Amino acid sequence: MRTTIDADAITDAAVSIADRDGLGAVSMRRVGTELGVSGMALYRHVADRDDLVLRMAARTASSRALLPPADAAWRESLEHLAERVWDSFEQHPWLLGVVVSPTRMLDLASAEQTGTLLARLGDAGVDADTAGDLLVGATAIVIGVACLTLPPLPRGIDFTLDRLAPRDAAVDDADAADAIADAARFRARPFDAARGRDILRATLTPFLDGIEESLTPPRTPHRDAGA
């Protein structure tokens, strides 16, 4: 009997390959082989490779899981979103590359989830436009931190550092020397997923604090902002 496949099986196989060997290893021929089928057979169920990658992202980043708890206010909702998105990135490192290009992260969030978060911000007195900006901002923080701390890291940081900042050697004043020493200490700490999670919180917290501060206007005499 001929082995038969469908779009879901193809997507699962592709995700499995990507989890194991990275997105670059997901070629039509290899996915086909994994399923005991020729590479061209996939085109009966999937438009092209981009379509397959999109399906992989859809399967992997479940939008339901992003919904905040029912009793969570805006701050907790945004924190929840950030943690869940981060989890997805950590579990499927290739997903970050998909999100960055060509798909956008926001597309992964369902309309219901997006709207719920906007509503929570609205409840706190944020106008609709600002709420949208802040939602994008929170998502951007997760993506950005993930880009800077999550694998893959194919070359050592030191390699690129030497290559990309050759002018440092020409600096001679004492301030600059101190700065370079500080930077070296900064870079000495490893950038990995664990530290990434710390940095995520270290970034998200002041961001949310800043929002909170702007939501309580009576104490800010010189601020003309006000929602």
Add this chain to the structure above:
Amino acid sequence: MRTTIDADAITDAAVSIADRDGLGAVSMRRVGTELGVSGMALYRHVADRDDLVLRMAARTASSRALLPPADAAWRESLEHLAERVWDSFEQHPWLLGVVVSPTRMLDLASAEQTGTLLARLGDAGVDADTAGDLLVGATAIVIGVACLTLPPLPRGIDFTLDRLAPRDAAVDDADAADAIADAARFRARPFDAARGRDILRATLTPFLDGIEESLTPPRTPHRDAGA
């Protein structure tokens, strides 16, 4: 006379092609043709394609320009960094893809620049570890917002939205319906470079506000130097 080339000429040609037709159009053969030379000739001056792409990033994201003004304190320094990095992304859309993978953005910043920013934060009373986290955080915000708002956008957002959030149709309660309507309004506004810059500021501002808040002792909400 045979046309001669060097690494800089190769890099310039590659950047020019990428600016025109995207990073995917930068193939060894095409860069060679652009220079009136066979594709293989490039390997005399460049290790491989990854090396070339790295050089492109190094040339494009000048680390010197990222140095904050001499008289700038920590906040202004971080804002300056964010604006300059954003400029680079806007001017060379392909750069974002390079930064995300395989190179990391931090690698583009010279040790001197990194150290200077850390010193400014240190002057404000931030301990070294936290300063590093905040520096990464500020960079992450730029990258994340760029990922979500900058071209290329090869498929319409609606396309992926329908594909990735099919469950929305099953929702029937009124709250969820409202949420979806809010989300639709949110998505209706275009995500482009101009809005991206707005969102960048809308994200960076509360982030920096939050840092500032944590730096000021609780007894002095006093703020000068209005914007």
Add this chain to the structure above:
DNA sequence: TGATGATGTTTACAGCGTAAGCATGAGCAC
């Protein structure tokens, strides 16, 4: 003058996405 090293060229190979045409088999009307 002859050797040497640098550099551009040619050829070749394995891999990629995918278009086009062929082969197989299930489901269905008669």
Add this chain to the structure above:
DNA sequence: GTGCTCATGCTTACGCTGTAAACATCATCA
């Protein structure tokens, strides 16, 4: 059962990719 139709997997083929290896040309220097 017979024959048609359609879905689906297979084979072949094309142009593209990065790059290894061998060859050709040239400038420089002893």
